[in-house]
Amino acid sequence: MQNEIIVVGYQAYNFIPSLVVGEIEMIEFYLDLTEIDCLIFTSKNAIRSLEKSATKYPSMEIWKTIPSYVIGEMSAKTLQEFGGRVEYISTSSHAQDFCKEIAGFLAKKKCLYLRGEEIASSLDQTLLKHGILLQSQIVYKNRCAEVLDAQPPPNGSYLIFTAPSAYRFFSSLFAWNSTYTAIALGKTTFSAFDQRINKILSPFQNIQKTIAFLKSQ
Template structure:
C-alpha cells in the first residue's frame, strides 16, 4: 500500500503530520484604545496573541471568546472569559450577545479581514461596539516543488488556508481534503474529494485524516 502523508496547513504543528503553514500574521498597531469599553471580544486565538503582544492590559477586562481554542488561549494568558459559544456562526453569536450584553460596551479586537460584519449587526440591534483592527493575515508562498506528495491528505483549517494553498499549488486528483467545518467546506473547489472533521477542532481534523490511512 502506498504511504499517504498528512499535511497540516495550520500555523501549528502536530505529531504525525507534515507542517505546511499557509498563513502568516503581522501586527498593525502598537496601541489598543480601551477608553469607554467594559468588555473585550475575540473571535480567534491569534487575536488574543496579538493583543497580548501589543498591550497586556486587555486582561483587566471580562472577555467574550468565540470558540474553544480562543477561550483556551485567553485563559492560558490569564484572561477571564464570561461568555463563550462553542462555535462561530455570526448570526447566532450576535443574537446571544444582543440578549446577554445589550447594556455593555464591547471592544472587538479583530483581524484586518473578517467573514461576518459583527460590528454592523450588533449596532443595528442597539449594542454599542467599538472595533480595532490589530493584525492581518498574509499567504505564505511556496515553490511548486514543495507541493504535497501524491496521495496526500491535506487538512484545511479555515477558508484562508484554501485560498492560500491555491496561490502556490494546484490540486492533484490523488489528494484528499479534510476540512474543519461548514464555513471552510464552502470554499472547496467542485472537484476536490473531502471529508469533514467530527468537531471543529484541529485534533478532530487529524483524527479524521488518520482514519483515511
C-alpha cells in the first residue's frame, strides 16, 4: 500500500509519521484512598496523573495496591510500568462494553473512576445505574495544541486517531480532505467520526499492530 500512514494524537512516535494536535494538562489532586476497593481507568493519561499526584502526596502511593480495572493494552502497560495492580483488562475498546464486563465484579465495592474533564462515554452514569458505589475524579484535561505552520497530510493519507478528541482537534485545525481515511483504535473514537468520511475501525487497540494491519490491506 502506497498511502502514507500518519498517527494523529498527543505525542510523536519514532517509528511512524506523527501529527501532534492535542496536549494533556495534568490536574493535581489529593484523595484519601484508604477506603477505596478498586480503581477504574479508561485512559493511560489518568494513570499518569494519579502517579504524579501520588509523588507529591505520599499517602496516595497506596493506589498501587488497589485492584485496577482498565480498558486497553496501553493503559494496562502504563499501569504496570508504575507498579499498579492490574485486576482486569477489558476485551473491548468501547466504554459501554467495558461497563457490562466489570459491573458484576464491582458489586458492593467502593470504586473510584479517574477520568478526563471531557469524556466521550457515559461510563460513570452507566455504572451508577447498575448500583455501583462509584466516585469520579477529574484528573486531566485535553486541549488543542498550537500547530504552527503545519502542512495538512498528503492526499490519500490513512490517519490513525488515538482518541475522539484527536479527531476533533484535527478537524478544527485542517479542512477534511475527502481522500483521507480515518482509522480508529477503538469504538468510542470510531463513533466520533463524521458519518460522511471514509473510516475504518481497527481490529487492534495497538498502534503498531494497526499499522501492520493497514500495510497488509
